[in-house]
Amino acid sequence: MASSSKGCTSKVNTVKKWKETLNADWLEYDDDGKVVNLLRCKVCTSKEERITSAKNFSRTFITGSAIVKKNTVVNHQYSDQHRMAVKLNLKETLKEKYVDEYVNENPIGQGLNKMAADDRGRMEHLFNASYTVCKEELPFKK
Numbered sequence: 001m002a003s004s005s006k007g008c009t010s011k012v013n014t015v016k017k018w019k020e021t022l023n024a025d026w027l028e029y030d031d032d033g034k035v036v037n038l039l040r041c042k043v044c045t046s047k048e049e050r051i052t053s054a055k056n057f058s059r060t061f062i063t064g065s066a067i068v069k070k071n072t073v074v075n076h077q078y079s080d081q082h083r084m085a086v087k088l089n090l091k092e093t094l095k096e097k098y099v100d101e102y103v104n105e106n107p108i109g110q111g112l113n114k115m116a117a118d119d120r121g122r123m124e125h126l127f128n129a130s131y132t133v134c135k136e137e138l139p140f141k142k
């Protein structure tokens, strides 16, 4: 087992496997082709300024952790700061998704965009008329 005196390293393939088994898309690493010598968290790095208030906040996974052990990765994944960063990230992604997909790709959104203004007015009138008929329980013919 070759490990440096500073930290604990793992093979690139091992770290790749962690990424898969832990579902850790956030994991970034520096390697020398064989061995990983630094671990970083993509999400925490991008949200650094907004997660400093998290309990036990540490910059280990932002500047890069030299201890490349599965335990370190798991601990980070469950840390308050990481969950905070993931949540922030998710919120932003969902918001973008909402605008892009929901409005533009959703059939109703598309329909509304295409519907000409006068058509929309006519539809509104029809909806109101049928609503009144139902609500007032008016006979269809007088």
Ligand SMILES: [Zn+2]
Binding pocket: 026, 041, 042, 043, 044, 045, 061, 076, 081, 082, 085
């Ligand atoms: Zn993180």
